[in-house]
Amino acid sequence: MRIAAFRRAHFNAAHRLFNPDWSDEKNREVFGPCSNPNYHGHNYELEVKVVGEVDPETGYLIDLKTLKDLIKEQIEDRFDHKNLNLDTEEFANLNPTAEHICHVIWTILRKHLDERYELVVRLYETPRNYVEYPA
Amino acid sequence: MRIAAFRRAHFNAAHRLFNPDWSDEKNREVFGPCSNPNYHGHNYELEVKVVGEVDPETGYLIDLKTLKDLIKEQIEDRFDHKNLNLDTEEFANLNPTAEHICHVIWTILRKHLDERYELVVRLYETPRNYVEYPA
Amino acid sequence: MRIAAFRRAHFNAAHRLFNPDWSDEKNREVFGPCSNPNYHGHNYELEVKVVGEVDPETGYLIDLKTLKDLIKEQIEDRFDHKNLNLDTEEFANLNPTAEHICHVIWTILRKHLDERYELVVRLYETPRNYVEYPA
Amino acid sequence: MRIAAFRRAHFNAAHRLFNPDWSDEKNREVFGPCSNPNYHGHNYELEVKVVGEVDPETGYLIDLKTLKDLIKEQIEDRFDHKNLNLDTEEFANLNPTAEHICHVIWTILRKHLDERYELVVRLYETPRNYVEYPA
Amino acid sequence: MRIAAFRRAHFNAAHRLFNPDWSDEKNREVFGPCSNPNYHGHNYELEVKVVGEVDPETGYLIDLKTLKDLIKEQIEDRFDHKNLNLDTEEFANLNPTAEHICHVIWTILRKHLDERYELVVRLYETPRNYVEYPA
Amino acid sequence: MRIAAFRRAHFNAAHRLFNPDWSDEKNREVFGPCSNPNYHGHNYELEVKVVGEVDPETGYLIDLKTLKDLIKEQIEDRFDHKNLNLDTEEFANLNPTAEHICHVIWTILRKHLDERYELVVRLYETPRNYVEYPA
Numbered sequence: 001m002r003i004a005a006f007r008r009a010h011f012n013a014a015h016r017l018f019n020p021d022w023s024d025e026k027n028r029e030v031f032g033p034c035s036n037p038n039y040h041g042h043n044y045e046l047e048v049k050v051v052g053e054v055d056p057e058t059g060y061l062i063d064l065k066t067l068k069d070l071i072k073e074q075i076e077d078r079f080d081h082k083n084l085n086l087d088t089e090e091f092a093n094l095n096p097t098a099e100h101i102c103h104v105i106w107t108i109l110r111k112h113l114d115e116r117y118e119l120v121v122r123l124y125e126t127p128r129n130y131v132e133y134p135a
Numbered sequence: 136m137r138i139a140a141f142r143r144a145h146f147n148a149a150h151r152l153f154n155p156d157w158s159d160e161k162n163r164e165v166f167g168p169c170s171n172p173n174y175h176g177h178n179y180e181l182e183v184k185v186v187g188e189v190d191p192e193t194g195y196l197i198d199l200k201t202l203k204d205l206i207k208e209q210i211e212d213r214f215d216h217k218n219l220n221l222d223t224e225e226f227a228n229l230n231p232t233a234e235h236i237c238h239v240i241w242t243i244l245r246k247h248l249d250e251r252y253e254l255v256v257r258l259y260e261t262p263r264n265y266v267e268y269p270a
Numbered sequence: 271m272r273i274a275a276f277r278r279a280h281f282n283a284a285h286r287l288f289n290p291d292w293s294d295e296k297n298r299e300v301f302g303p304c305s306n307p308n309y310h311g312h313n314y315e316l317e318v319k320v321v322g323e324v325d326p327e328t329g330y331l332i333d334l335k336t337l338k339d340l341i342k343e344q345i346e347d348r349f350d351h352k353n354l355n356l357d358t359e360e361f362a363n364l365n366p367t368a369e370h371i372c373h374v375i376w377t378i379l380r381k382h383l384d385e386r387y388e389l390v391v392r393l394y395e396t397p398r399n400y401v402e403y404p405a
Numbered sequence: 406m407r408i409a410a411f412r413r414a415h416f417n418a419a420h421r422l423f424n425p426d427w428s429d430e431k432n433r434e435v436f437g438p439c440s441n442p443n444y445h446g447h448n449y450e451l452e453v454k455v456v457g458e459v460d461p462e463t464g465y466l467i468d469l470k471t472l473k474d475l476i477k478e479q480i481e482d483r484f485d486h487k488n489l490n491l492d493t494e495e496f497a498n499l500n501p502t503a504e505h506i507c508h509v510i511w512t513i514l515r516k517h518l519d520e521r522y523e524l525v526v527r528l529y530e531t532p533r534n535y536v537e538y539p540a
Numbered sequence: 541m542r543i544a545a546f547r548r549a550h551f552n553a554a555h556r557l558f559n560p561d562w563s564d565e566k567n568r569e570v571f572g573p574c575s576n577p578n579y580h581g582h583n584y585e586l587e588v589k590v591v592g593e594v595d596p597e598t599g600y601l602i603d604l605k606t607l608k609d610l611i612k613e614q615i616e617d618r619f620d621h622k623n624l625n626l627d628t629e630e631f632a633n634l635n636p637t638a639e640h641i642c643h644v645i646w647t648i649l650r651k652h653l654d655e656r657y658e659l660v661v662r663l664y665e666t667p668r669n670y671v672e673y674p675a
Numbered sequence: 676m677r678i679a680a681f682r683r684a685h686f687n688a689a690h691r692l693f694n695p696d697w698s699d700e701k702n703r704e705v706f707g708p709c710s711n712p713n714y715h716g717h718n719y720e721l722e723v724k725v726v727g728e729v730d731p732e733t734g735y736l737i738d739l740k741t742l743k744d745l746i747k748e749q750i751e752d753r754f755d756h757k758n759l760n761l762d763t764e765e766f767a768n769l770n771p772t773a774e775h776i777c778h779v780i781w782t783i784l785r786k787h788l789d790e791r792y793e794l795v796v797r798l799y800e801t802p803r804n805y806v807e808y809p810a
Contacts, residue, residue: 003234004270008263012801014689014716014758019462030463032470033756040756041689041716043801051270057154058165059232064264065167081708081715083689097464099408118270126687126718128413129469135409135456135523138504139540143533147396149284149311149353168351175351176284176311178396186540192424193435194502199534200437216303216310218284253540261282261313273774274810278803289597300598302605321810327694328705329772334804335707367599369543388810398548399604405544405591405658417666419554419581419623438621445621446554446581448666486573486580488554531552531583559732570733572740637734639678668683669739675679675726675793 004051005061009071011080014041015096018085039083044101045124046075048109052117062117074108098125102133139186140196144206146215149176150231153220174218179236180259181210183244187252197252209243233260237268274321275331279341281350284311285366288355309353314371315394316345318379322387332387344378368395372403409456410466414476416485419446420501423490444488449506450529451480453514457522467522479513503530507538544591545601549611551620554581555636558625579623584641585664586615588649592657602657614648638665642673679726680736684746686755689716690771693760714758719776720799721750723784727792737792749783773800777808 016039017031027035034040048071050062082088084096090104102123110119124130151174152166162170169175183206185197217223219231225239237258245254259265286309287301297305304310318341320332352358354366360374372393380389394400421444422436432440439445453476455467487493489501495509507528515524529535556579557571567575574580588611590602622628624636630644642663650659664670691714692706702710709715723746725737757763759771765779777798785794799805 001234001238001268002270003237004267005234006265006267010801012715012717014714017464019464021462030468036756036758036762038758038761039689039714039716040687040758041714042687043718054234054238057156059152059154059230059235061234061266063165081711083711083713083715086713087711095464099406099410099459099466100464102408103406103459126685130411131466132409132411133406135407136504136508136538137540138507139537140504141535141537145396147310147312149309171351171353171357173353173356174284174309174311175282175353176309177282178313189504189508192426194422194424194500194505196504196536198435216306218306218308218310221308222306261280271774271778271808272810273777274807275774276805276807287599289599291597300603324774324778327696329692329694329770329775331774331806333705365599369541369545369594369601370599372543373541373594400546401601402544402546403541405542415666417580417582419579441621441623441627443623443626444554444579444581445552445623446579447552448583486576488576488578488580491578492576531550557734559734561732570738635734639676639680639729639736640734642678643676643729670681671736672679672681673676675677 001054002052003054003061004049005064005067006050007048007064007067007071009046009048009068009076010043011046011076012041012043013079013082013084014039015084015091016040017095017097019095039085042125044079045127045130046071046105047122047124049120049122050113050117051120070109070112074112075105078108098123098129098131099133102131106133136189137187138189138196139184140199140202141185142183142199142202142206144181144183144203144211145178146181146211147176147178148214148217148219149174150219150226151175152230152232154230174220177260179214180262180265181206181240182257182259184255184257185248185252186255205244205247209247210240213243233258233264233266234268237266241268271324272322273324273331274319275334275337276320277318277334277337277341279316279318279338279346280313281316281346282311282313283349283352283354284309285354285361286310287365287367289365309355312395314349315397315400316341316375317392317394319390319392320383320387321390340379340382344382345375348378368393368399368401369403372401376403406459407457408459408466409454410469410472411455412453412469412472412476414451414453414473414481415448416451416481417446417448418484418487418489419444420489420496421445422500422502424500444490447530449484450532450535451476451510452527452529454525454527455518455522456525475514475517479517480510483513503528503534503536504538507536511538541594542592543594543601544589545604545607546590547588547604547607547611549586549588549608549616550583551586551616552581552583553619553622553624554579555624555631556580557635557637559635579625582665584619585667585670586611586645587662587664589660589662590653590657591660610649610652614652615645618648638663638669638671639673642671646673676729677727678729678736679724680739680742681725682723682739682742682746684721684723684743684751685718686721686751687716687718688754688757688759689714690759690766691715692770692772694770714760717800719754720802720805721746721780722797722799724795724797725788725792726795745784745787749787750780753783773798773804773806774808777806781808 017034106121122132152169241256257267287304392402527537662672692709797807
C-alpha cells in the first residue's frame with residue numbers, strides 16, 4: 001500500500017537575488033527589486049512530501065512527529081531568522097532563488113531520510129509564488 | 136481531453152491510535168498522546184480527485200453535485216461526529232491512522248465510482264499533516 | 271499608544287455535548303450528533319487578543335514569544351490530544367460547548383496575564399463555527 | 406535540475422451553463438441552478454504550473470514576474486469582470502464549465518509560453534470545486 | 541456571560557453596479573468594469589455574528605445549526621446562483637454594491653432573529669475586499 | 676447607514692529588532708533571533724479598515740479601487756522589497772516591531788484619507804502573529 005504523507009513547516013528569512021558575475025546594473029535589470037543590496041525577506045512556507053509503503057504494524061508511512069523534528073533540526077534551525085546570503089554556507093555562493101532554496105532543502109532532507117522513501121519539496125515564497133522539486 | 140476534477144468535504148471525528156498486539160506502554164511509546172485511551176479528535180478535511188475524459192455534451196468530467204452527494208452519503212454520513220474506533224465497522228479492527236482512513240475512504244468511493252474514472256484521495260488530519268492515496 | 275496584538279495556537283481534542291440533568295433522549299434532541307456518547311472531535315484553533323500600551327523601550331505591546339509560551343503551557347498542554355469531558359477537570363462538570371471552552375480559556379489566561387492588559391479569546395471549533403469572549 | 410514553478414492569479418466573471426442542442430428543460434435538469442438564464446458568477450482562482458530546467462545564470466526556472474504579466478495580459482484582461490457567455494469569443498459557442506475554461510486558459514497560455522516548458526493549469530471555481538488540465 | 545458566536549456561509553451570484561440616474565458614460569466612469577452591462581460575478585462569503593447571553597441549560601449562545609438553517613433559507617436560497625440585479629426584488633431598484641448587499645442581508649436576518657441578540661454581518665466580495673454592517 | 680469596508684494588501688521586507696540604547700547582548704536577550712544583525716524578513720499582510728457613511732449616489736462607503744491605489748502608492752511602494760531599518764526614513768530611528776510598523780502605516784494613511792472616515796490598520800507579520808491599531 002503505497003501512499004504519500006505531507007508535513008508543513010515555515011521559516012522567516014532575508015535574502016537578495018544576485019549573480020556576482022554580473023554588474024550591479026545587470027543584477028538590477030534581471031532581478032528588479034529582488035536584488036535590493038540591503039535585502040528584503042519572506043515568510044517561507046515549506047511542504048515536505050514523503051512517499052512509500054505503509055508499515056503494517058503502525059499504520060504509518062512515517063511518524064510525522066519524526067518528520068516534523070527532522071525539518072525543525074535540519075531546516076528551521078538552519079534558516080529561520082537568518083539572512084540567507086550572509087548567515088548560511090549553503091547560499092554563500094549560490095543565488096537564493098526559490099528554486100535554489102527548494103533544491104537545497106531537498107538535498108539536506110534527502111541525506112537524513114531513509115532511502116526507502118521518495119521525497120518531494122514544495123516551497124512557497126509567497127502564497128502566490130512557489131516551486132516544487134523534483135517536478 | 137483528459138482532465139482532473141476535485142471536490143472538498145469535511146467531517147469531525149474522535150479517534151485514538153492503538154495496536155492491540157502491543158502493550159499499553161508500547162502504544163504510548165510509539166503513538167504518544169495520539170494513543171490517549173479516552174480519545175482525541177480532528178476536523179478531517181477531504182479532497183477527492185477524479186480523473187478522466189470530459190463528456191462532450193455536458194462539458195463536465197463528472198457532475199460535481201453528484202460527487203458531492205456521493206461523498207456526503209458514503210463518507211460524511213458514515214464518519215461525521217463519530218468515534219472512528221468505537222462507532223464504525225471499518226476501524227473496529229484497523230488502526231485509524233490518517234493513512235488507513237485515507238485508504239478506507241478511497242476503497243469505499245472506488246466501489247461507487249464508475250470505473251472509467253481514476254480516483255485519488257487526500258486527507259488532511261490537520262492543516263499541517265496530511266496524506267494522499269494512491270501516491 | 272494603545273494597540274492590540276494577536277497570537278494564534280491550536281489543539282486537537284475529543285468532546286461530547288451533554289447536560290446531565292436531561293434524559294439521553296433530550297440530549298440527543300437538543301445536541302444532535304454532537305451528543306454522541308462515544309465522542310467526536312475537532313482541531314480547535316485559538317486566537318488570543320491582548321490590548322494595552324506599547325512599551326517605549328521595546329516597541330512591543332507584549333513579547334509574543336512570552337504569549338506563545340503561556341498559551342502552550344496553560345492551554346495546549348492542558349487540552350491538546352485530550353478528551354475534554356473525561357480528561358480535564360474544567361469540563362468534568364461543565365458542558366464543553368465552544369462558548370464554555372472559550373470562556374474557560376479566557377479565565378485561565380486572565381489569571382496569568384498582567385492586569386494592565388485587556389484580553390479577548392476567539393475559538394474556532396471549525397473554520398465556519400466560532401465564538402469570541404468577551405463580546 | 407528539473408523543477409516546477411507556480412503562479413496564482415484570479416478573475417471575477419459571470420457565466421451560465423447551457424447546451425444549445427438541448428431544450429431549456431433539459432438544460433435545467435442537467436445543470437440545475439448553474440443554467441440560470443440570467444447568469445450567476447464566481448471569483449475564479451487560477452494556478453499556473455510551469456515545469457522545466459533551471460537556468461544556471463539566473464537560478465530561475467522562469468521569471469515569475471514575466472509569468473505574472475503573461476497571465477495578466479492574456480487571461481485576466483480577457484476574462485476579468487466579463488460575462489463569459491456574452492463578452493468572450495472563446496465561450497460564444499463553448500459551454501463555460503470549469504473544465505472548458507481551464508482548457509481554454511491552458512490553450513491560450515500554451516501559445517505564449519516557450520515550448521521548452523511544460524504547462525499545467527488548475528482552476529478553482531470555488532474553494533471546494535476545482536479542475537486541472539492536463540491530468 | 542456575554543459572548544459572540546459566528547457562522548460562515550457563501551453564495552455565488554452575478555451582478556453589475558449601476559445608477560439609473562446616471563448616463564452609461566458616468567456609470568462606466570464611476571464603477572469601471574464593475575458596471576459591465578452583461579454582468580460579472582463573485583463567490584460571496586458571509587460571516588454572521590450574533591451577540592448575547594449564553595443559555596445556562598445548553599451552554600449555547602444560539603444553536604449554530606439553527607443559525608446555519610436560517611442563513612440557508614433566508615440568504616442562500618434567495619441569492620445563490622442568481623443575478624442580483626435581475627432575479628431578486630431586493631436589488632431591482634438598489635445598486636448591489638457590497639455595502640448594500642451586506643445591509644440587505646442584515647435587514648433580512650434581523651427580522652428572523654430573536655431581538656435578544658445583537659447582529660453583525662460581514663460580507664466578502666473577494667478575499668481582499670469586504671464590508672461589515674453595522675460598523 | 677454607517678458601515679466598514681476593508682482592503683487587504685501585502686509587502687515583503689527585511690528588518691531586525693534593535694534598541695540602540697542597549698548593548699548587543701541586551702538586544703539579543705530581549706529580541707532573540709529577531710535581533711540578528713544581518714536581518715531576517717517577512718511577507719507582511721495588511722488589512723485596512725475604513726468606517727463611515729455610505730454615499731447614497733454610489734452605494735459605496737469608499738471606492739475600494741481608490742483605497743487600493745492609495746495603499747499601493749503610500750505603503751507598498753515605500754516598503755515592498757525594502758530593508759525597513761536601512762532603506763526607509765520611517766524606521767531609521769524607530770525599532771520596526773509589528774506594533775511600530777502598524778502605527779506608522781496608520782499615520783501615513785491617516786494623512787491621505789478624508790477625515791470623515793475612521794481608520795483601523797491590522798498588520799500580520801506571520802499568519803499567527805499580528806497587531807491592530809487603534810485597539
